[in-house]
Structures are given as C-alpha cells and as structure tokens.
Amino acid sequence: MTALKLIRYGAWSAIAALGVVIAVVLLSPAPRTDQAGGGRIGGPFKIASAKGGEIDSASLRGKPYGIFFGFTQCPDICPGTLMDLTALMDDLDKGPMAAKAKDFRVLFITVDPERDTAEILANYLSAFDGRIDGLVPTVEALPALAKQFAAYYQKVPTSSGYTMNHTSAVYLFNREGVFAGTIDIQESRSSQKAKLERLLGR
Amino acid sequence: MSFTRRAALIAAICTIALAFLAPDAKAHGYKIGDLEIGHPWTRATPPSAKVAGGFLKVTNKGSQPDRLISATFDGSASTEVHEMAHEGGVMKMRELPKGIEIKPGETVELKPGGFHLMFIGLKSGLKEKERLKGTLVFEKAGTIEVDFAVESMGARGGNAQEHHNHGAKTQ
Numbered sequence: 001m002t003a004l005k006l007i008r009y010g011a012w013s014a015i016a017a018l019g020v021v022i023a024v025v026l027l028s029p030a031p032r033t034d035q036a037g038g039g040r041i042g043g044p045f046k047i048a049s050a051k052g053g054e055i056d057s058a059s060l061r062g063k064p065y066g067i068f069f070g071f072t073q074c075p076d077i078c079p080g081t082l083m084d085l086t087a088l089m090d091d092l093d094k095g096p097m098a099a100k101a102k103d104f105r106v107l108f109i110t111v112d113p114e115r116d117t118a119e120i121l122a123n124y125l126s127a128f129d130g131r132i133d134g135l136v137p138t139v140e141a142l143p144a145l146a147k148q149f150a151a152y153y154q155k156v157p158t159s160s161g162y163t164m165n166h167t168s169a170v171y172l173f174n175r176e177g178v179f180a181g182t183i184d185i186q187e188s189r190s191s192q193k194a195k196l197e198r199l200l201g202r
Numbered sequence: 203m204s205f206t207r208r209a210a211l212i213a214a215i216c217t218i219a220l221a222f223l224a225p226d227a228k229a230h231g232y233k234i235g236d237l238e239i240g241h242p243w244t245r246a247t248p249p250s251a252k253v254a255g256g257f258l259k260v261t262n263k264g265s266q267p268d269r270l271i272s273a274t275f276d277g278s279a280s281t282e283v284h285e286m287a288h289e290g291g292v293m294k295m296r297e298l299p300k301g302i303e304i305k306p307g308e309t310v311e312l313k314p315g316g317f318h319l320m321f322i323g324l325k326s327g328l329k330e331k332e333r334l335k336g337t338l339v340f341e342k343a344g345t346i347e348v349d350f351a352v353e354s355m356g357a358r359g360g361n362a363q364e365h366h367n368h369g370a371k372t373q
Contacts, residue, residue, distance in 0.1 A: 075255035083356035127248035
C-alpha cells in the first residue's frame, strides 16, 4: 500500500466517523431542562377541598394520583370521565392490583369556582368513587393553577348563561409526584386500565 | 330431510329472524311529517347536577331540508341546542342558535361528544329508568311531544353503552 493510498483511506475513515457523530447528536433526544422540578407539568399546590380543609400536594407523596379539570355544569365529559375512573377503580379493586389501587387518588379541580361551591362539588362527587376528591380553587388562583398543569379552560357564553371549554385529559402523577402521562375519555377502557396499572405498579 | 328436521330448521330460522326484527325493548320512536325520531334519551345525573344532555336520532325521509331549532324538557328550566367537539385535547362547547340541519335522506344523531340538547337548570336529579316529557321543535315539520328515557349515568348510547353503564354507586 502506498503512502498516498493510506492517507486517502484515513481521510475517508475520518469523514465516516464524523458522519456517525453528527447522526448520533442529531438523533438523540433533546436534553431535559426540567430536572429541578421533576417535570414541567405539575408542581406544588394547596387547594381548598370540597370536604373541608385543604389538599396539599406534599400530603400526596407516596400516593399515585390523577388530576382532572372540569365543572359540575358539564353535560357529558365530566360525569363521563368520573364514571370511567369509578369503573376503572372498581375493576382494579377486584384484581391483583387491589392493594395498590387503595392508595390511588383523583383530584377533580373545578374550572368554574364561581358556581361550584364546596358543598355542590362534594354532593356531586358522592355519586362516584370515594377516592375522587373535589377541589375548589379561588377565582384568583385558578389561572396560575391551570398554567402549572398546562390545562386550558375558557368561559363560553350561551343564551341562558355560560358553559366552559376545558382540557379533557386526566393528568397522572406517580408516587414521587412526577407527571406520568394522561388518560382520556376517548381512549378504550383497556388502554385506560393499562395506563393506571403501569402507574400503580411502579 | 325428514319432516321433523325441516320443521325444526324452519322454527330456528323464524326465531333468529324474530330476534333481529323485534324492536329493542327500551327503544322508542316518533314520526312527524317526513321526520322519524329515534329514541330520545338522557342520563341519570349526580346529585347537585344542574345540567344534563339530551340525545336522539332524526331521519329526514322527505325531499326538503328541515332544522331542529329548539326543544323543551319538563325536568329543566330551559333547553338549548349545543354542539360539543374534542379539539386538541380540549372539550369545546357551543350553542347553535340556528339549530341543527337535517338534509333530505339523512340521519342526524345527537349523541355524547357531538350535537346534543342541553337541559339547563334541572329541577331535580334525573333517575335511571324515569321518563320525562319534552318537545322538539322543527322549522318545517312543527312541534312534537316526546318522552326522554333516562338511562344510566355512564350510558354512551349505541353499542358503547353496555361497556360503560356499570360502576356507579346507587344513591
């Protein structure tokens, strides 16, 4: 092999190696910038409970939980999602996850604190699983709270008053309080159940 | 084939045919002009609930379009015609002041997650298996009185219903 040939092979090898490095850099996932808070969705909160007192996110440590933004004057998605969650917990209670399912909590946060009093919310939720608690943020605290969860809500006027548009997903948080995905009413029951089992199983 | 076997076969075919032809025990329907209205229903409500959705099917057998422009429900202070849509993870609601068009030859279904009647200011909670009266007002066909059947709190209508109507605690 001549010296010239050697240089040529060397140069091509270098180019190939550079290509591999560039590909790895481009294809690898972006670094997480949210290590400190353990996720951009969620974070500490302290909100008035419909049953009296307050629910503090610190008191939920060690318990996986779901957060759902809705309101009681909601004809479909809110009672539908609460029914889904009730049926899912009922299902889990009958299976091998029963002991872990006892720890699971759901917080139903009203996006309509003007009309949803603690009493109305507590009464409304009595139709569903006892692990579902109602939370009534103040009108002033609601915008920042929704932002914390990247949740959307908006008042929509109608001829007799108003209704609300709102995020339909249930946000899931693991035992460490770290955001762990969502479940949605439009998913199949089996997909919802698989996600809850994964959350509880950790 | 022997007579008894043939008779048995005919009986079996008749039974199967009847099973398909017999109307669902719970389903009910109405006719007004060229419109056929299928099974108006609503759902049992949690305590303190102030609203409920009303659902039904309308088929236009005529040659002219018609519109469902308004409705009333004995169990609520007012009723509006609404549309719900799931867009980008957000459940969006809006009132349809002009109602819902039913084109000739088409069937429009008011169902969970889509078009629905919004019963506002419920006078008392709706209980499963109750029936409450209401009216549907069509632009051309006029006004018809109907019964709304109250189904379970988790009912979704159609085939999904069976899947979702368990799990509620009875009050």
